[in-house]
Structure formats: structure tokens, C-alpha cells
Amino acid sequence: MVTGTLAALLEFIHPHLAIGALAAGLIPVIIHLINRRRYRRMPWAAMSFLLAASRRSIRRMRMEQWWLLLIRVAAIILFCAAVARPYMAASSLPFLGTVRSHHAILLDNSRSMNAVNTEGVSRFERARKAAEMLIASFPETDAISLITLAHPAEAVIEYGSYDRRFVRERLASVRPTQRITDTAGALTEARRILKDSDVAEGNRAVYLVSDLPSREWGTGSEAAASATIRAGRQLTGEADFTVLRIGDEEGGLALTSLMCESSLIGVNAPVRVLVETTNLSKTRARECELRLQKEGQILRAAKLPPIAPGESVLTSLPATFASPGTYTLTARLLPRVADALEDDNERYLSVEVRDTAPVLLVDGRPGSVPLDGQAGYLSTALAPRVNPTDNTLIEPKLITELELESEALTDYDAVVLCNVQRLSPEQWRHLQSFVFAGGGVILFMGDLVNVDNYNRLGYAEGAGLLPGQLGERRGGSEGEPFTTFKNDELRHPVVSEFADLPDSGLFLARVNNYLSINADPRRAEVVLRYANNDPAIVVSDMGLGRVAVVTTTANTDWTNLPAKGDYVSLMRKLEAYVCPPYGERRNVLVGEAAVEPLSPAQASLSLRVTTADGRIADGKLVPQGESLAMRYGPIEQAGALTFAIGSDLVRFAANVDPIESELTPAAESAVRAALGEGVRFLTEESDLTAPTTTGKSSEWATTMLYMVLCLLLYESLTAMRFSAER
Amino acid sequence: MLDAATDYRKYLDPKALAKIGNLELRARMIVEGFFSGMHHSPHRGLSIEFADHRSYVQGDDLRHIDWKLYGKTDKYYIKEYEQETNLNLMLVVDASESMGFQSVQSALSKFEYAISIAAAISYLALQQHDSVGLALFDERISHFVRPSNHPHHWKAIVQEMDGKVGPAKTSMERLFAELAERLTYRTLIFIISDLFDDENDILRGLKLLRHKRQESVVFNLWDVAELTFPFRGPTKFAGLEETGNLLTEPGSLRRRYLEEVERFQTAMRTGCGKLHIDYVTFNTSSPLDVALSAYLATRSSRIRHRFSRVMSKETV
Structure with a gap:
């Protein structure tokens, strides 16, 4: 009965090995059976004496054999069971088992942990000190893992270490970073580490020492919160969970965005620099100065009005660049703002100033006059010239399909293929390399396009340049021989400006023909659709560059869009998107x-x-x-x-990610709602200690190994005694 | 350098004898080797028929002085007796299947050892002008040679024994009954066997012989493995003479087995002792001179017994 109760209470860290232990118990029996089959044959004359001896000894021999077999089976089962690491509640037979735990400490070293309190001590320093005290409170027999939360979460000590000196050294080596928090990644890493741990399941503990950004605990970004909550819930079912929230400082003024109004900047062309300043504190910010610098020289300065809590102010500052090249612009709040987090009071922007942006237009059927072919329409849209001598930033070059072979693609920012019939495998490969290296490619369709060539070599089952597989040529329905562009879901930057313009020429344009495309969901994004929901423009990132497919023509052969005024705007947006300025x-x-x-x-x-x-x-x-x-x-x-x-x-x-400037911590209720009521929630560092051993499991492996040793000794002595008696 | 005596005695070792395939030669080697270690000739035997007188010389046995002649002549004369056949020997050799057993520790099988003993004794006996006969048996007497003292008789005995072991079982009681019927005159019977039969049957048979006033000597042969049971590891013992098989761990049975062997030998020794029968155990690894010594000791005691009876008649 005692054995039965024991078996019911006993669990294993490696249960599959426990099953193996039962199987291993058959080993002596199998050896015995094999030995019964493996015997030598001996002709024997004095058989009557042997049979008489056997008759006298058979009962005793069988008893001895069974007893030895039983001891051997028990020894092997116990040994394998010890390897499977059995454990039971620490309260059961406490003097026989050993209580050993594995602690995973999740230390937040993300940018928000650089926030300092009024005494000038950062959140990170307080968190590290709390972790040091926690480590000191663990028994020497416990294993410790250390994981940092800065994205991507990293296991500084992956396998549980018993060396306290090593653990302290690794803890001291952790530095605060300017990265964002990856709580979900750290929890997942902790779960993985504890799952592989060799301690009993009840003896695993997680300590999350963090400022608990509210966005990760249900009050911010849904994706980050759901990932954190999902990972946290999985872990709470498998380990003791303790959360120590560090810091309650408020955020302050932060520069949350710095960008140029236009993505294509020409020499001496005025450009506006947009700076967004956000007040992340709970009090109204005082006036301050915003200064824009170029390579250390002050370009512009502006006075910022007092900003209400949670409000943002967008400041537009003009700038011009006298020569082509790359520049770094710095936006800075002055005077120096004394808030908890200072590294968000500066923001940087790299811009590239160009004297020209060459674009290669390849026309499959060029006309005798520019507007006959597709490339002619595009050229006019991208670089409109009132006079032939007018300078434009975009410099289109029109060539035919045959001339493409001799062109060096690296001389251009973008290549546009208009109604090109087919390309050789080599040409497709060159175009793909061009995109990988940062170039842009736009493909317009037309009646010359050989769909088989485009799919076989251009799409190449997802490995090629095209972001989707081309299909049949389609048009309007029978009653309505054309289709239109769908005025819905216009979120992509190429078409977003049309979202509020339902009367735009884009939506009035008719499309008589287009090629259907089955966009590759792994990498393609549909920018614009037809009214029947077929994709009209599909884009895809590839390496450092981008590729776009427009499923109709660039001229009026299949659509009257080029005759609409919005055609120019759409094409320039598309060109700017596909071949972004290097800046x-x-x-x-x-x-x-x-x-x-x-x-x-x-x-x-x-x-x-x-x-x-x-x-x-x-x-x-x-x-x-x-x-x-x-x-x-x-x-x-x-x-x-x-x-x-x-x-x-x-x-x-x-730049630092502005989301880390938001210092508002998650409330205890939010954390409990996310992780369940079983979680231990602390706000004082001094409260962070190891949980008591109540409810923990004690391991029996050592005891079992001693039992195996005793059994082996007993087996040897018994075998010797039996032999001596014979 | 070894002298001749040492050289011959080495042939008493079964390992050396095993290299000699010819039984006749082997028997001669045994006898020569046996006597090369002694200091008197085997050809000078004592008989009980008076032949002649000779003068006493220093060193002669005083018992052989003719005291009557001394009374008449006042000189010492020694009586010399004419040699004559005075013993009938029957060598009864077991040729059952169990006698064919030979362990790796032994140079000869029990049967080879038995016929070597029998050949050597018969050779020696014919040299002493004793009559020698042979009976080979298993369940019954398979070959029987009547006793004779003709010098050429030895070859017939040897040829009869050579390689005659068969597949049959031992049946001692029936054998002794058959022997008792065939041997109508007093005979000294040497029974050379492993005696793997019921001990009570054997003793009953010996008792019957004794009842028929036959004298017997039992040579119980054992292979060395049968006396030490040195086996280890799982072994299937296949019994000869249809005694069945036994798969066992020999180490666990060794003590009990040896007890059984000891019990059998003790029972045989006690039973034979009660019947005034000599019971001698042989290990097939031990030298064969023990058998010849046993023969000569028995012969001497028998002749001495008769001589003393004759002398007592003369005295009367």
C-alpha cells in the first residue's frame, strides 16, 4: 500500500526515461532467457549422479535464481528511474529527497531602464542590485539562468549555472542599452530554458525585473501585448512567477519623429524638414527651443510652445543643400531638458542630396512620337518639361527592348519595363541583382507581354524578381466592358493621398484590359486593386531594393488613366517608392x-x-x-x-525607438489580468527573494542511486553466499 | 640423462600412453615400465610343486630351508619349486556407451584406460603362467574368451578388446548372473567398469559371484571430470546410455553432485568390504601402475594363502 502511494506521488523530470526504466527492468530477464538459449552441450556419462543432485537442489536453486533476478531487476529499474530524475512533493518523506530549484532571472536592460529617479539612480542599476540580492538568497544547490530583455532577448546564462561567482560576473557584464523591450522573447526564452531544465517541474521559478512598459501588458500595441501575455501565461503554468516592477518616473518631452517632406532632394531645391515633439509627461511642458543642425552647424531654430500632456507638435523647418552628397541633420531640444530619459531629446536624419536621378525606361513597342509608346507617357509624367532645356531631378532615358542588353543598370536608380515581350534568363538575373543592391524595378503590362516567359523566368516559383504569378488577360464584364480602380483600403503610401479623394481621376479612370496576378503572400503587398478585387499594383521588397508590377499599361492602350491628371501624381509616387532615395x-x-x-x-x-x-x-x-x-x-x-x-x-x-520614451508602467491589475492571480507582484526591490520551499518537489535521484549501490552490494554478497553454499 | 628405469616409467602416464595407438605395445610398455621401477624380476615366481634342492647361500629366505634334509645331512638346503599355473584370471571389461566418455582433461577414455589395464594385467599374468580369460560386457556379455595360459593367448585377448565400446547400457546384475553360470571353476575375476548402474544391483551380482565361491576385484574407473565436475556456465548435459538431458548451471550443482559420487563410492566400498571384495577406484588421469600393483598384491596374497595351506599339510 505504501509502495502504491509512493508510486502515485512520484513524478519524473524525464518521464520518457522512466518508461525506459520499466523496459530496462526486463534486461536481466532477457539476459536470463538468452543465456538459457546460449549453452554448451556436454555428453555426460555420470548422469544418474547429476540427476540425483539436481533433484535435491532444484527447489533451492530456483529460489536463489529468482531472488538474484529480483535484486538485479530492482537495481536496474532503480538506476534508470534515478536517471529519469524522480521527484515528489517536498512534504512527503522530506528526509530522503533533495529540494533543488532552477531560477530564471529576466533582467530588463532596454532603453526605458535608463530613466533615472530624482536621486540620479537609473532603473537598470536598481534592477541589477535587486537581482544581486535575489541571487544571494538562493541556496547553493539551485541553478540560475539570466536573460536580458533588450530586443532581441538574449540568454546571458542559458543552462542553469551553480557557480555563483560566474553568475555575478555575468550579471555585472550586462549593460543598459538603447534598444526596445522584448518581454515576449525573454519569456519564451525562459520557458525554453526551464523546459530543458533538469530540476523537478514544481521547482522552477521566473523573476521578471522590469519597468513593465504598459504597451506590452495590454494597454499599448496589441501585437506586443498579446505576444507578451501569451508567453507569460504559458510560463505561469510551468513555473513560479514573480514580477518586480522597477521605477515610477514620468516621461518628458521627446523628439518622436524627424523626416524630410520630400523623399527626393535636389541640389539647391528647398526642402522642408518635419520634426515631431511629444510631451510624454503628465504635466504641461514648458516652452523650449528646437534647433536643427547640419553636421554641427545650426541650420534653423524654432520656439516650441508649451505642449499639453500626451500632445505632439509638428514643426516644419526649411532647408537647402548647395551640393550633392549625404548629410546628417540633428534636431535637438534646448535648453537641455532635465527629464528622466535624456536620449530622446535628440534625433538624427540622414539625407541624400542628388543633382540627378536617372531612370531607364524600356519600351517593348516604342512609337514614332513620344506619346505613342508607354515609356513616352511615363517619361512625360516623371520629368515634365515645358521647354526641352528645362532641368528636372528625374532624368528618364528611353530605350527599346533590344538596347537593354547594352545598358549598365547600375547607372540608374530605377528601371521601368513597359510592355516588354520577353527577357532572357540572364536579363532577369541582372534585374534581380540590381534590385537586391538597392535599385527599383517597375513592370507595366501590355499586349506584347509573354506571360509564360514572365512566370517561368521572372517569377520562377517565387524565387525570381516578380512578386506574383501572372495569369490570364481580363477586362470588364459583359454588361460593362471595363473595370475601375477600387476606392477602398488605400493605406499604402503610394496611394494613401487618394484615400480622401473619392472624386479623384484615379477612380474615374476605366481599365479595359489587365493581366491578372496571383500575388505571392509571403513577400508581395497589394497597393491598389480593381473594383473586382483583382490586384492592380503589387509591390515587394527584395534585398535593399523594391519591385512593383502594374497589371495594366502605362499608356492609353488598356486604360484611360494616363489621360487623367492623377496619373502623374500616382506614377511619381510609385517611382519614388520603388527607388527610394538612399537617405x-x-x-x-x-x-x-x-x-x-x-x-x-x-x-x-x-x-x-x-x-x-x-x-x-x-x-x-x-x-x-x-x-x-x-x-x-x-x-x-x-x-x-x-x-x-x-x-x-x-x-x-x-535613432532610438520613440516607443521606449513612454515610461508609464503597467498597472498591477493589468499584469495580474495578463498572467493570472498566481503571480507574485512586487514593487519594492527589498521584497524580491526566493519563494519558500512549501509546495516544492524533492528529488530522489541521489537517494535512489544509493539504493542501487546497496542493492548491488547485497547482490554480490548474496551471489557469493549462494556459491559458497553450493 | 635419464636411465632406462625412468624412461620406461614415463609410459605409465596416461598422457604418454595415449600417444601409443597399438594396445599390445601399450600393454608391454605398462608392464616394462612398472617393473623397471622394481628391483627384482617378475619371472622368478614361487610355485608350490617341489623341483630340486640347492645349497643355502647367504641371503636366502630361511623359510625355504629344508629342515628335514638338514636333520639327515646336517647341511642347509633350499627347496626349489617347479613353476606352474596356479591362478585362473577372468578380466571382465565394461564396454558400454558410458565407458566411451572422455573429458578434455583426460588423455584416455575410460574404455581405453580399462583395456590398457586389462591388456597389461593379462600380459603380466601370462608371464607368470597364470590362465587369463576375457569377458566384454554392456547389457550382457558380448565377447567371451576362455582362460588359458598359452603364451599366444595374449594376442587373442588384446584383439578381442581393441575398440569394442558400444552404444548399449550397463546391466551389472544380469552380467554377474551370466558370469556365475559360465565360470564353473574358481577364478579370480577382475571387474573393470565405471559401474554406472544401480549400486544395489551391482552388489547383488557380486554377492552371487561370491556365493559361487568366485573371488572378485572391482576396478571402478572414473574420468577426472566425473570426480571434480569442473564445469562453469550454462551447460546442457546429454546423458549417455539414454539417461536423458539436463540443462543447468553446473556450478550450482557441483557440491551436491560430488556428494552423490562420494555416497556411491562409499556404498560400493562398504558393500564390497562386507563381501571381502577388493574395491579400487581409478582416475583415468592417474598412472596405470596402481592397477598392476593391485593385481600383484592380490596374486601374492592368494598364493601365500595357498602356500601356507600346503605347508601346513606338509607339516602335518
């Missing part, structure tokens, strides 16, 4: 990498990076499609970085 992707967030495509000639030059804090480092050469690129990162500090490629300088801007 756009030279603006990165902390935690991302800065990547600059290189020409083959540049690859052999010296590659140096000057970081935001003035350090000089070697740039890394990495493959980018079929060409090469210079890479540095992930970037750990916000500021301006300069890539020196030979004598050329390319400037990058790294």
Missing part, C-alpha cells in the same frame, strides 16, 4: 545594422566606420544579392555614423 534606408533604429551597397570597384577600397561616439571601426564586407555591401552593426548607440569608402563619405543616422 531613407540610411536611417536606422538602434539595434539594426547600417548597410551600404558597394560597386565592384569600391569593394577593394578601405572601409572604415566612425561610430556615434567617435570610435573608428572596420566595416564588414558582406554579399548583397550578386554584389557586395559594407555592413556595420547592430548599432548600439543613437547618433550619426559615417562610412568612409575610400575617400567617399556616406552618412547614416541611428
